[in-house]
Amino acid sequence: MTEDIRIFSYLPNPRVWKSLITAKLAKVEIKVIGDKPRNLPEWLWDFDAKKLEEIDSEELRKYKRQSKRGFKGDLFKTDEFLDKHPFGTVPAGFNSDGSVGIFESNSIMRAVARASNNHKLYGGTNKLTQSRIDSFLDANLVFAREFQVYVLELTELNDYLYKRMTSAYLFYLDGIEKALANQSYIVGNELSIADISFVCDFAQFLRERDSKEIINNQGYEIISKNFEEEFPYVFEHLMKLYQRQEFKEVMQDYLDKAFT
Ligand SMILES: N[C@@H](CCC(=O)N[C@@H](CS)C(=O)NCC(=O)O)C(=O)O
Numbered sequence: 001m002t003e004d005i006r007i008f009s010y011l012p013n014p015r016v017w018k019s020l021i022t023a024k025l026a027k028v029e030i031k032v033i034g035d036k037p038r039n040l041p042e043w044l045w046d047f048d049a050k051k052l053e054e055i056d057s058e059e060l061r062k063y064k065r066q067s068k069r070g071f072k073g074d075l076f077k078t079d080e081f082l083d084k085h086p087f088g089t090v091p092a093g094f095n096s097d098g099s100v101g102i103f104e105s106n107s108i109m110r111a112v113a114r115a116s117n118n119h120k121l122y123g124g125t126n127k128l129t130q131s132r133i134d135s136f137l138d139a140n141l142v143f144a145r146e147f148q149v150y151v152l153e154l155t156e157l158n159d160y161l162y163k164r165m166t167s168a169y170l171f172y173l174d175g176i177e178k179a180l181a182n183q184s185y186i187v188g189n190e191l192s193i194a195d196i197s198f199v200c201d202f203a204q205f206l207r208e209r210d211s212k213e214i215i216n217n218q219g220y221e222i223i224s225k226n227f228e229e230e231f232p233y234v235f236e237h238l239m240k241l242y243q244r245q246e247f248k249e250v251m252q253d254y255l256d257k258a259f260t
Pocket of ligand 1 (some may be wrong): 015066067068069070071075088089091103104105106152
């Protein structure tokens with residue numbers, strides 16, 4: 001059976017988990033290709049991604065590109081890859097024949113949800129619910145971008161960066177806490193991709209707790225230090241979903257360390 005969506009990425013990657021969890025819940029066929037983060041420079045980034053050792057060294061030269069974000073040095077990306085993925089990032093999603101590229105992990109997840117029979121995780125047929133889900137996904141991306149910068153600079157923090165991250169954290173969590181105050185899920189009373197995206201991105205952010213010493217040594221505190229007490233609805237929601245089978249199978253024990 002051919003897959004509905006193909007994803008190339010470094011693995012494991014919480015951004016890919018969004019699509020994996022959605023695929024499990026929505027019974028959509030996806031194929032994930034990739035390797036450890038440090039090995040991705042040894043791959044040709046393409047719909048038909050492969051290890052560089054399979055490619056002639058003369059041919060390889062034309063694929064060489066300077067990395068832009070999250071990687072150092074050179075990466076190898078085909079022209080077709082850059083045509084489908086103009087920002088050149090992973091996770092890189094594709095439709096089943098590779099003729100369409102889908103980038104941004106939230107959008108790849110949306111494509112997976114749309115590939116299901118009933119789009120249940122993406123508001124079903126209700127366009128307003130779909131738009132409300134989109135609203136949370138946009139808010140989530142703003143938060144995720146902020147913490148991407150924070151994580152990449154974690155060993156060289158400064159006041160500007162730290163304040164920006166703190167304010168993005170408080171802004172985002174305050175909104176999610178309010179959304180969850182009177183309902184069981186982020187959008188209404190049904191699980192949606194807004195919840196899935198929240199769990200995957202926020203779980204990744206909480207791993208700042210693994211770097212407590214590095215952060216403290218620079219004179220700063222863990223931003224999520226009092227998360228459980230300050231945002232009880234968010235905490236409860238995160239734990240409820242983290243323990244759910246479809247999430248657990250993908251995330252395994254990723255968050256356990258953050259709560260010990
Ligand atoms: N917001 C994007 C982030 C993707 C992203 O920034 N990916 C980086 C790695 S963390 C990348 O692929 N960089 C490629 C490069 O450096 O050329 C998403 O959620 O998919």
